[in-house]
Amino acid sequence: MRYLPKSPAERERMLAEIGAASIDDLFAVIPAEYRLDRDLDVPRQHAESEIVSYFRAAGQKNATDYASFLGAGAYRHYRPVIIDSLVQRGEFLTSYTPYQAEITQGTLQAIFEFQTMIAELTGMDVANASMYDGSTGSAEAVMMAVRVTGRHKAVVAATVHPEYREVLATYAKHQSLPSTLVGYDRETGRVDLAALDAAVTEETAAVLVQSPNFFGTIEDIPAIAAIAHAKGALLIVSIAEAVSLGVVRPPVEADIVSMEAQSFGVALSYGGPFCGVIAAKEKYLRQMPGRLVGQTVDSTGYRGFVLTLSTREQHIRREKATSNICTNQALVALMATIFLTVYGREGIRELAEHNLSKASYAAATLGSQAGAKLLFTGAPRFHEFVLQTAETPTLWSQRLMDEKIVGGLDLSKWYPELGNATLWCATEMVTRENIDTAARVLAAAPVEA
């Protein structure tokens, strides 16, 4: 086996040194009836060339040459080439969690830079070293708010990503943490402020909203914060599209921000690995989940970085830890750090403005086709919009696929009240030609006889 660095003679020599007659001696402790006396029924050993062929074929079977208007928590942005050049350096790729600080300063300094960038972009004081993804990060943020406030109820906007809400429900179920769902305004697509005000009580630990929300609409964060804070609840803002922060005002009134940083240079990869991160006001630091990197000095006074405040974590605190999280998404956080360094202060704004322009054109073009109507026009959007069509989405989406285009996401599963509604996303990767073609296909509904 080509990954194993031993010759048969070396194995024999080692067995002799150990004093074992055969390798089976070393497994004798496993009761005989539980030892596997046959080959595993898995595919035979393959050559590297065969492995590459297999996955190439899988990639081709997936169909690669489609333009796509899909977003909904997973966004296709251009990934600068140097991201993969750098993260594939073995020193980053094949290193463990930086517990031994003297020989992991590279990872530690990069995470410190990541934490700084996330804090800067979100308008929070501090950010952690990453969470699994945006969905679990939101659930962890709610649990963090429970620890901070000592309260045990959550109020959640229906405009938070439905799968994020499902994950929260899974986490909250066994922690006596009931959630109240608050609906949205049918004109703006924003959370219904009157309903929110009615739902938040003195028992509410946290209000969880997403902005830009699942419909692509930017929530009125100052107004939502005022409602939450009036009752002593924390405001958690979930951000699923991190690139929005290049042009959208950061949610500075929030107490905790849970962000999915996939948009910062992370491949879609059919939904993972992505990169969640939690940022917060400094006063809530000791209740944050996950790893944190801090600056310190070495014994001769030079600057260095270490994992810090680990008394919050499971390997020290065990069942009293702030979270059970251990492995996070370090290498993906490094991708995001490199991405943000490439685009920088000006680039992230320009990139976000390109997205805004593409989506404005797409919304106006698609929304003006006969039988199509743009919903939620009463509030600002980033790069996603909801389109209602006279025709059912299954019909026109098949025609779009014939043109090698994947259209908007059918919302009927989650928001049946919206009828034939679909969620469209136009990033900088979508071309005007894609948009015009999609509009032509949408307009080409068969005329009823």
Place this chain on the structure above:
Amino acid sequence: MTTNATAPKTLGKVRPHQTQNEALVFEKSSPGKRAYKMPPLDVPAVDAAALLGDAHRKTPGLLPELSEIEIIRHFTRLSTWNYAIDLGMYPLGSCTMKYNPRVNEAVARIEGLAEAHPYRPDSLAQGILDVIDLLQRCLIEITGMDAITLQPAAGAHGEFTGILLVRAWHESQGNARRKILIPDSAHGTNPATAAICGYTVENLKSNSEGGIDLEALTRQVDEETAALMLTNPSTIGVFESQIHKIADILHAKGALLYMDGANMNALVGKARPGDFGVDVMHLNLHKTFSTPHGGGGPGSGPVACKAFLEPFLPTPVLCKTGNREQGTGNRVQGTGNRQGLGTEGPGTAGQLHWIYDRPQSVGRVRAFYGNTGMFIRALAYILANGPDGLRQTTEDAVLNANYIRAKLEDLYELPYKTASMHEVVFSDKRQAAKGVKTGDIAKRLIDYGFHPYTVSFPMIVHGALMIEPTESESLEELDLFIEAMRAIAREVDETPDLVKTAPHSTRVSRLDEVQAARKPILRWRPTE
């Protein structure tokens, strides 16, 4: 904190290293530098301020501004400050720091897989679904279980999912039960997981051999016990030889056996948890199945279970057309691929689909389907090995650990003499008598060119040195490691201060963790 006397030094020679200093990326920035270029807009440009109104960002975030060459140098220089498997042995016990094959990285980046949107129609995702399906079937076969979910993002997330399955099953039987038993040798994630699943944790004391004390277990298991979370082989690298009795004791009281699969690298191809009484377990693809640790993630923590727990798996589950009842896999079926992948490439007949209508499911534990990029890498690893390679891998991992044990047990105290599997745990008892602790020996090991072992864990061994070489070490590398450990043992006798002040060869010396925690500096800020 504002005086110069306490400000950290950041300039000047630190320690011999090819790249001495590299400022923070923010400190290298200067306005007007660019590393990007947007293509011309092919649609009308909008006025963002007018369009967004109050929601428009007025102040940009303080991101750095650099050119491309500076970014390449910055991160390349940082990388040289890391130790890595690619540089040498990384014997962190319980972490399974094995070789991360490069073909894994190559195939995970194939365009049709890396650029697949998770909400693309199933009909356009058959290639990646084939990959997921084959990996599921391989992992079911390897574990001897009946069904699996790949959704959990890491080991601790898998534990969470597994205990949710336990809880859901007990609830379906009319009583969720109250407590989870956890041995005192367990990983910290185990009790933390039990707590977030709403269970109280009851500690189970290890016996004199570091294993499960059957009498204590019998005493402590009752009608309120939901499960025992067991790591097997245990964190001291010992196989629970009474495993069948453990399972029987639990099952007799209606409790389940959860296995933490962190140490699965000792078992693959040699024994299957499903055969020795385990009801539910998680795997760490970033340990046993060679996906890279990446400085702390991403991981992937699939959960495999017996058929009676299958209805509770997180949604969605993968299913083949016309086979709705089959659910997530079937042990009897195997991979059907023993000889190869066939000439027609991935997949057999039938379309794969995600099924969401699962009324008994514990719900979602993550958006989308899991860390799919890690599934691709893990399957590439399994294909590269085949059944013979997987078995040889396990044998070599166990051989390496036992070789180290044999070569060091005269100098380092072996608290448990039980046979070692894939890792060996010594204690610093003899060295501590000279005032040198396991943490000091670990730091000194750095000077000899090795990453330290796991320090002070498991907690049942005072001053533990937990060494897991994995199968990836050659005899030559093992001998160098052994030589280093023996040299350090001599130094403890002759020049203990040399060990206590180690490392001496690194770019920075021991870092002040107390200061870091007392007044945390968690981000860079511009100087006034």
